[in-house]
Amino acid sequence: MARILILDPIAQEGLDMLAAAPGIEYEVRTGLKGEELKKSLAEFDGAICRSGVTITAESLEGNRRMRAIARAGVGTDNIDKNAATRLGIVVMNTPTGNTLSTAEHTFTLMLALSRRVAEAYHKLIGGKWDRKTFMGTQLADKTLGIVGLGRIGQEVAKRAIAFQMKVLGFDPFLSTEQAAKLGIERVETVQEMLPRVDYLTVHTPLTPETTNLVGFPELEVLKPGVRLINCARGGIYNEDALVEGLKTGKIGGVALDVFVTEPCDKHPIYGMPNVLCTPHLGASTEEAQQQVAIEAVQLLINFFTTGEVRHAVNMASVDPKTLASIKGYLDLAYRLGVLLAQCQPGGTSACHLTYRGELTQKNTKMLTAAFCAGLLDRALEEDVNIVNAEILLKERGIQLTQESRSDMGAFSSSMTAEVHGSSGSQVAAATLFGNNMPRLIRLGDYRLEAYLDGNLLIFTHHDVPGIIGAVGTIFGNHKVNIGQMSVGRAGIIPGGGAVGVLNLDNVPPQAAIDEVQQHPDIQSVKIIELPPAGQLPPWLQG
Numbered sequence: 117m118a119r120i121l122i123l124d125p126i127a128q129e130g131l132d133m134l135a136a137a138p139g140i141e142y143e144v145r146t147g148l149k150g151e152e153l154k155k156s157l158a159e160f161d162g163a164i165c166r167s168g169v170t171i172t173a174e175s176l177e178g179n180r181r182m183r184a185i186a187r188a189g190v191g192t193d194n195i196d197k198n199a200a201t202r203l204g205i206v207v208m209n210t211p212t213g214n215t216l217s218t219a220e221h222t223f224t225l226m227l228a229l230s231r232r233v234a235e236a237y238h239k240l241i242g243g244k245w246d247r248k249t250f251m252g253t254q255l256a257d258k259t260l261g262i263v264g265l266g267r268i269g270q271e272v273a274k275r276a277i278a279f280q281m282k283v284l285g286f287d288p289f290l291s292t293e294q295a296a297k298l299g300i301e302r303v304e305t306v307q308e309m310l311p312r313v314d315y316l317t318v319h320t321p322l323t324p325e326t327t328n329l330v331g332f333p334e335l336e337v338l339k340p341g342v343r344l345i346n347c348a349r350g351g352i353y354n355e356d357a358l359v360e361g362l363k364t365g366k367i368g369g370v371a372l373d374v375f376v377t378e379p380c381d382k383h384p385i386y387g388m389p390n391v392l393c394t395p396h397l398g399a400s401t402e403e404a405q406q407q408v409a410i411e412a413v414q415l416l417i418n419f420f421t422t423g424e425v426r427h428a429v430n431m432a433s434v435d436p437k438t439l440a441s442i443k444g445y446l447d448l449a450y451r452l453g454v455l456l457a458q459c460q461p462g463g464t465s466a467c468h469l470t471y472r473g474e475l476t477q478k479n480t481k482m483l484t485a486a487f488c489a490g491l492l493d494r495a496l497e498e499d500v501n502i503v504n505a506e507i508l509l510k511e512r513g514i515q516l517t518q519e520s521r522s523d524m525g526a527f528s529s530s531m532t533a534e535v536h537g538s539s540g541s542q543v544a545a546a547t548l549f550g551n552n553m554p555r556l557i558r559l560g561d562y563r564l565e566a567y568l569d570g571n572l573l574i575f576t577h578h579d580v581p582g583i584i585g586a587v588g589t590i591f592g593n594h595k596v597n598i599g600q601m602s603v604g605r606a607g608i609i610p611g612g613g614a615v616g617v618l619n620l621d622n623v624p625p626q627a628a629i630d631e632v633q634q635h636p637d638i639q640s641v642k643i644i645e646l647p648p649a650g651q652l653p654p655w656l657q658g
């Protein structure tokens with residue numbers, strides 16, 4: 117039973133879906149912070165939030181249960197994604213559910229600001245019928261600057277064009293041609309846009325590049341009387357500069373839905389003339405809330421029932437079909453990592469992975485992450501999975517490289533992993549027989565076909581008669597059953613070096629290992645523990 121924690125109010129339609137979902141139960145606990153939030157997060161497998169709760173690194177510290185957080189909305193800046201990633205928690209969002217509502221809210225603010233609707237109404241209900249003070253401006257024939265032409269920015273542009281505005285846009289990820297198709301004149305920099313626009317609206321995330329996009333220096337460049345709107349994130353406009361610009365008259369009006377600090381009950385800008393503010397209401401429509409609640413709930417239901425990862429902001433997304441098609445390979449990559457970690461007891465400083473044949477058409481990034489998860493799994497106290505494995509590896513200064521090669525070798529698909537460390541280097545390759553039978557096909561210089569599961573005894577020896585019989589007798593004497601056996605030579609000529617891999621039904625006693633080790637033609641013996649056949653790593657079970 118997956119337990120889901122609802123941290124902010126979401127639409128009833130989402131809660132109804134959760135209630136009806138088999139294998140899922142949920143609880144609503146809103147307004148949490150500090151210790152209370154930390155304790156609650158530790159009791160659940162998944163969580164859904166809006167922008168109310170702040171999921172800090174401290175609130176996730178030591179959490180070994182939470183596996184996925186879904187944001188019913190776009191911005192995930194209230195979730196410490198680095199901390200979540202490190203703990204292997206997938207963070208997903210619902211990128212489209214509130215696009216139209218936020219674009220409409222931007223337009224609501226632009227129109228209401230232009231006609232000073234809020235101020236006029238306040239005066240009216242204060243008992244003053246004033247038809248002189250609130251002279252407005254029309255939008256038609258004015259120039260609107262849009263910074264950030266993603267989903268919301270483009271919807272705002274469409275509406276502006278319908279209102280007969282000229283639209284200038286800046287977005288590093290929108291080509292001039294695409295902008296032109298949308299009827300937008302793309303400029304090269306925000307600075308270039310500032311002296312030309314009568315209205316400016318921003319629709320970007322808050323990043324180091326977008327913080328203080330309009331600050332004190334920009335006040336000098338802006339067209340006098342410009343009206344600024346922000347329905348994205350507080351801090352994109354410097355709030356002190358806005359107050360200053362309004363006071364000097366350089367800025368003609370400001371409309372804000374978002375603030376540097378939220379909730380924001382008091383602000384020097386509140387009550388100033390030509391100002392209109394709303395308490396982060398961009399997405400607050402019945403339609404948007406219903407949509408984002410349903411989408412967020414569906415994300416978690418799918419994650420916990422099929423393993424699907426969609427709209428993840430801290431890892432690559434993977435749909436159930438793709439997941440099903442690579443599940444066996446993910447397991448194989450993980451097992452290869454577990455194997456090599458034990459073959460390289462002195463530790464690893466660099467890994468190189470090579471994908472061959474049909475495997476190059478699969479999501480090799482995920483396979484690499486699965487290998488890393490296997491490599492680290494036994495060494496780290498914390499849970500390792502495909503979300504956090506690469507980060508944990510990098511944090512330890514372990515270099516990771518990968519390549520894809522179209523040549524097949526002897527198998528239609530294979531994955532080779534080389535690990536290097538202070539105790540030397542080791543290389544192993546594996547392939548999948550059928551859909552889910554991982555096989556070791558290379559270990560060091562030896563070619564073989566060994567089962568990649570359970571307890572392996574790997575021994576190198578001289579390629580002389582009688583070795584297998586001698587080892588078999590030793591294990592027989594110690595009541596250890598050999599389930600499978602594979603031998604491999606370094607080359608094709610008998611009499612050189614060879615490797616034997618036995619799959620044992622149980623871990624042999626040390627006395628048996630010592631006896632094997634004492635055989636004059638056996639050079640090295642190693643016991644490797646792998647998950648039993650068919651047992652997937654926890655993060656792949658769904």
Ligand SMILES: NC(=O)C1=CN([C@@H]2O[C@H](COP(=O)(O)OP(=O)(O)OC[C@H]3O[C@@H](n4cnc5c(N)ncnc54)[C@H](O)[C@@H]3O)[C@@H](O)[C@H]2O)C=CC1
Nearest residue numbers: 191264265266267268287289319320321325347348398399
């Ligand atoms: N007020 C509210 O209630 C809501 C606010 N938002 C916020 O609106 C913002 C935009 O949301 P979407 O359009 O859905 O996101 P999106 O991801 O579709 O678009 C963001 C765009 O910003 C562009 N961008 C990033 N850095 C830039 C830079 N330095 N200069 C210019 N462009 C840059 C990106 O290339 C992208 O095209 C987000 O911050 C989101 O959190 C979203 C929904 C509701």
Ligand SMILES: O=C(O)CCC(=O)C(=O)O
Nearest residue numbers: 166167189190191399400
């Ligand atoms: O949850 C909300 O209402 C805020 C929406 C928002 O800011 C977002 O989706 O980024």
